[in-house]
Amino acid sequence: MRRLTAALTASAVLVVGYAALDAADRVPGLLTTRPLPPPPPTETPGTRTLPLVPQPSLSTSVRMPLGPLAGERAAPSAAGMRTALADVLDLPALADSALVVRDGQSGEVLFDRGGDELRIPASTTKLLAAAAVGQVFAPDETLTTVVRQGEAADEIVLVAGGDSLLAPGAGDPDSVAGRAGLADLADQVAAALADSGIERVTLSVDESHAPGPNHAPTWGESFHGLGIVGTVAMLGLSSERAAANDPAPIDPVGSAAEALAALLEERGVSVSAVERDSPAAGPGDRPDETATATGTPAPSPRVLGSVESAPVRDQLALALTDSDNTLTEILARQAAFRDGAGTDFDEVGAWIVEQVAALGVDTDGATLADASGLSRENRVTAELLTEVLVLGYDGRHPVLRTALEGMPIAGLSGTLADRFITDREAPEPAAGRARAKTGTLTGANSLAGSVVDDDGRLLVFAGLVAGAPTEDARDALDRFVAALADCGCR
Structure with missing residues (x-):
């Protein structure tokens, strides 16, 4: 039946x-x-x-x-x-x-x-x-892109959470590619920093979620240049998807980070540097999971902003x-x-x-x-x-x-x-x-x-x-x- x-x-x-x-x-x-x-x-x-x-x-x-x-x-x-x-x-x-x-x-x-x-x-x-x-993945499960506080008050961390379809501007709730918007994330982060009186920051990127090689060794060398496939990374912009004869950027994570820095600058936050931070992580580890020397969970870093992707099923x-x-x-x-x-x-x-x-x-x-x-x-x-x-x-x-x-x-x-x-x-x-x-x-x-x-x-x-x-x-x-x-x- x-x-x-x-x-x-x-x-x-x-x-x-x-x-x-x-x-x-x-x-x-x-x-x-x-x-x-x-x-x-x-x-x-x-x-x-x-x-x-x-x-x-x-x-x-x-x-x-x-x-x-x-x-x-x-x-x-x-x-x-x-x-x-x-x-x-x-x-x-x-x-x-x-x-x-x-x-x-x-x-x-x-x-x-x-x-x-x-x-x-x-x-x-x-x-x-x-x-x-x-x-x-559960039927309605989404992927979260987070910006959190770094070790110092003037350090912020963009955590790559698996969403390679971020809109470069505002998110569109009716779209799959571009459901989460980088501009919306920048709005949240700028507001949180303003509340703390912080006007200048260093931005780094945490790529510990699902790390792995960018391209398969069994793929043709020309595949990326022809737009057949892009770099496999856990962060990217919907506007930079690979398409036939329109290749994606070699470094989609860096491109997204630079775009976020530019959006923060527009909102009055000076970004002095964009740094890459890729700590090693084992299978199943989450980038925001930390522990003290005694094995007890450490306090979670302050989240300054987050956006949700379209459901994985979509x-x-x-x-x-x-x-x-x-x-x-x-x-x-x-x-x-x-x-x-x-x-x-x-x-x-x-x-x-x-x-x-x-x-x-x-x-x-x-x-x-x-x-x-x-x-x-x-x-x-x-x-x-x-x-x-x-x-x-x-x-x-x-x-x-x-x-x-x-x-x-x-x-x-x-x-x-x-x-x-x-x-x-x-x-x-x-x-x-x-x-x-x-x-x-x-x-x-x-x-x-x-x-x-x-x-x-x-x-x-x-x-x-x-x-x-x-x-x-x-x-x-x-x-x-x-x-x-x-x-x-x-």
Whole structure:
């Protein structure tokens, strides 16, 4: 029953995706306005509710984008799935591929070709990272950036608390990137210093939270310069995120500290120097934890200001939508650190596999050298990816569920915005109905996610393709998903 309820929720969410395309005149439909989005489902496992999504009325020229929500009688069959995929499986680009399809409501495997083969997952690795991070952070947990008193009254310390999405100005309560604002932090600190009559300070930075290397040894040397990934650090500005051909600063922590110093200067506080302070810390240590020689806790330093990030679950969703390699690595490292694991990239990768296995998923043979999927040394199976997807939709893992709801929508958002819409007048069946995580490395392409078929049944899928040119592989995977959307497969 839980799987059915979660699947109905996913179906309704995909209706919203199609409606958004319709309202933007990107697919045939009846909507001509942009209504407010429906309220989100609840986050209580087992009692999830459906948003109210009005269905368009029937038309003689345009069929319903989604059929009635499916029940058990609409369950697909393995035989029906083989028939639906027959033509797609002969595509040359899929000659060396692993493909798995499951019923999203029952978890039953409907199609499996090479699903147990270990392959390079590319960026679909982020699905496993999201599952692991979701075991450590509570659903509404945020990351705190603090400025505290130093050892002397005129010394202040900026404590890097893991938020790499700080707004350079005021925070925006409606945003994920930029929820916490550096200007808001500066306002608090300036006011606290004024109350103490302090006008001149030295600013240092405490980077003891989740320390680790900045770049993985298995990444390409050009990745940073191309904007594929930024420096993995526990503090940064939302305005300095890495993007294609727009690299992030080499030192995001120093950049944020200099920005805070400038904001304090604007508020009448003279900052004589910005110093780096990176005391060693073991796994699980917090930067503000101190103790006396007798082992009793020392008094906590005075907090001069603090700001809270968006919930980690929303940051994970953003990481999946944008395929943000840096953000994924930052969140995974913090989760591993908090859980007492090592923070080198391969240590975090091993920790992710352990966390996924703890969910009851078969991870036999899986190895990860990073959390984002940039490493060509990563190996997972298509079966593993679909098992994690089924878990994410069953309602028992709210952080993972929110992350999956952040996967790009076919033809509409993120890395799928320009896929499944080759003809704007006649979009492919999966447009607006599929959510999936893409993965692209030279010679290794992947796609894993969910789609609602013509019977309203939720299907989850994973495809890992080797050897084919990127464009051919993407086209073949898109046709694979379109075939799933276009069938009842009973």
